[in-house]
Amino acid sequence: MSIKLKPAVCIAWLPFGRVHLKPVIYATVIPVFRQPVQVSGDTSRRLNTSIAMRADTLRDIRIVKKITVTGDTERRVGHCGTVLVDTKRTLVKQSRILADTKIEIPHTLTYAEFKERGIRSFSVTLGELTLSDNIQLETVQPLSIGDSVQGRVLDYAFRFLVEETSQRGIVQSVKGTYSKDTLLYTSVHIYVERAKVSRYAAEIAAALGLRLHRLTDDFTPSQNFEGSGMTYHDFISALFGWTAKLPQRQINVFIRGDTLHIIQRGMEESVVDITHWPHAQPTIERKLVRSVWHSANNNLESGAHNEEDTAPIPFTGTISFKEISRTYYNGFLVRETNENGYSTYSYDGEYLAEKRTHNVDGSTSRTDYAYASTGRDVYLFKEWERTTEAVNDGKKHTEYDWEDWNREKGTERITYHAPLGYGWYATTVYVDGALEGSSLSQGKPGGKASQFTIEQSNLSLGAQYRGNGELPYSSLIDTEFPVVGTEYLRALTREIEWLNRRTQETVTVEIRARIRCGVSDIDHVVDFTERIRFEGHEYFLQSNTVELTPRLLRQTIKMVRWYG
Known part of the structure; x- marks a missing residue:
């Protein structure tokens, strides 16, 4: 033990008196152990386990005891014995049902x-x-x-x-x-303007809750299905129905079980041979197919094309008379000049976005157009016109006098258009912030013209129809196909040429299965997922009628091929 002395000073204060300083000494005693302290101990554990059981059943006995001691370590002591027993287990199946889903037990x-x-x-x-x-x-x-x-x-x-x-x-x-009848006749909402058929097919199968089996060309439809409101049934018909024009590459869409099949003729993955199946005498029909009519004059629409190809090419060029000229690009007026000045036009898609006018006296006018879009239409919402006054400096201003646009003296005119309903529109005009007036009308402001009016306008300006001018014949098949892509349209044109003057052979044969003890000697129904081989030739299925009674199983198969 050691003693440390710590001196200190204490100051006493007395009011209205003298201050006396007295030294005071404090002694602080702190015990300090110089030798380390050691503590030793031991833990004694004893486990007693005793289980006695009388039963006529063997059981898997597993004993686990948990012992907790004060310390940093936790131990679990376990003993496991395994025996073979007969086990009976009850399984509980859980189903998750959506609120708007009905379960049917078929x-x-x-x-x-x-x-x-x-x-x-x-x-x-x-x-x-x-x-x-x-x-x-x-x-x-x-x-x-x-x-x-x-x-x-x-x-x-x-x-x-x-x-x-x-x-x-x-x-x-x-x-x-x-x-799937309910879903097939439910409206589909499409939010993509144009996509390949593989994407459309995948989305349809997913919406119907089916797997997809597609064996077709991955073409791109030309129609814009966005916002069409058509049903799934109509959508599928629009995507693949046109292929019936070329029967040798026709696409069949059908549901089998939980799979949506989309199969193009010629792309089937298997061939079934029915030559040796028990069948009646087949009926064979043959006829000559003509797909083109040869002529000395070229027909501009004889090759495969889409609806875009049948529309006139929008006019591009300049129409002028003396000092007046108008320049068009893709059917749109982009510049206009006359004796008083010039105007330029710019567009946002198919709608006028800005008009700028510069006159020879230095006055200018600039108008911006804003549009509002609804779920199905677009209408003119606002016109913002800013004008500057004439300079009157005695000279003729041109487009290079760009300072005229920056003059502050002028007026601002804002026109608002609003649809009131039932075909009525309200128009309100403000000039320099003050109300100028308002009016009602039934004509939609900024309305887009019909396709017929647009085509006639282009033709009147000097537009021409598209055409390749390479085919010296006219097609007897409707050559307007709702697809895009020059190469794909050329491939369809070659298919039209290939079909010309081919012999179409249609065979109808009745397959009669033998049934013994309720078992048929034919275990397959011919379907569109395969081609058919009969008497050494390959055919495409047109129809198969399966009739079944307790004593009869019959398939009436109608198939077709083209040769020659």
Whole structure:
């Protein structure tokens, strides 16, 4: 132990008296241990485990004890023994349902159950250029409108909703439609002006909740579907319906199970040979196909083109008479001159954005145009005109006298247009901030002319129609295709030429399957996903009608090819 002395001074203060300073010494005693302190200890643990059980069942016994001690370490001591036992487990399936979703439990039909379910007959027709199959059945167990029916005939899986019923006695005739009927006839909202068909197809399949199987050219449609409000059914028809003009490359769209198939003829991935299938005598029809008419005169529209090609080329050039001239670019007036000065015009797309006028006396006028767009239309919203007065300096001003635009003396005129409804528009005019007046009208301000008026205007200015002038014939096929791309249109033109004077052969054959003990010796339904080989030739499917009864399975196949 050591003692430290610490001197200190204490000052005492007495009011109205003398101050005496007295030294005071304080002694502070602090004990200090010079030797280190050591503490030792030990922990004793004892585990006692004893389990006794009598039962007629073996169990997996797992003992885990948790021991906690005061310290920085936590230990878990476990003992595990494993034995083989018979286990029974109950699984609980959880389903997540959206608020606007209805779950339907369909009637399930298989060929083996047709007799037990009271199905007297079942028929389905797979047709070209049809999105939905024609499904009909006869049953003695009535179904209700809207019932969902699913099943399988051979390898053809179907699912449909009951659309129509007809009852006669105990026999009910049922006509079905696709289970996606509600979505197919729901309006689609498109927010892209132009895209490739692969993107459109992917979006359609996703919207219908289907997988996509597409084997087609990835062309670009020329139509602008944005804001069209068409249904999915109409949208699919607009994308692929035009291909029927060229039957050798026709595109068929159909639903099988949970897959949306989009197949172009000639791109099928498989070929099915039906030559040795049991069939009746086929019916064969042949005819000569003419797709072009040869002529000594070139027809400007004989080749494949789209609707943009049929419109006149907008006029570009200058029309002048003495001191008056007007210059056009792509059908739009861009500059105008006369004896009093000149004017220039600039555009935002197809709408006038600015007009600038410079007169020979030095006066100027500049007008800006602003437009408001609604969901379906565009109308003129504001006109802002700023003018300057004439200089009167006795000289003739030209476009190089740019100082005239910066003169402060002048007026400002603002005109507002507003749609009131039912075709009426209100116009309000302010001059230098003061109300000048207002009026009503029924003509839409700044309205865009119709396509016919635009084309006639271009023709009157001297525009010409497009044309390649290379084909010395006229096409007997409508050559307006709703696609863009020069190379793709040329490919379609070559397809028109290829089809000319070919022999079209159509074969109709009836396949009759043998059924023994409820099992058919043919296990495949011919579909549009494949080409057909018959008697050494390859054909494309046009239709297949499958008829099924408890005693009969028949496929009536109609197929076509072109040769020569």
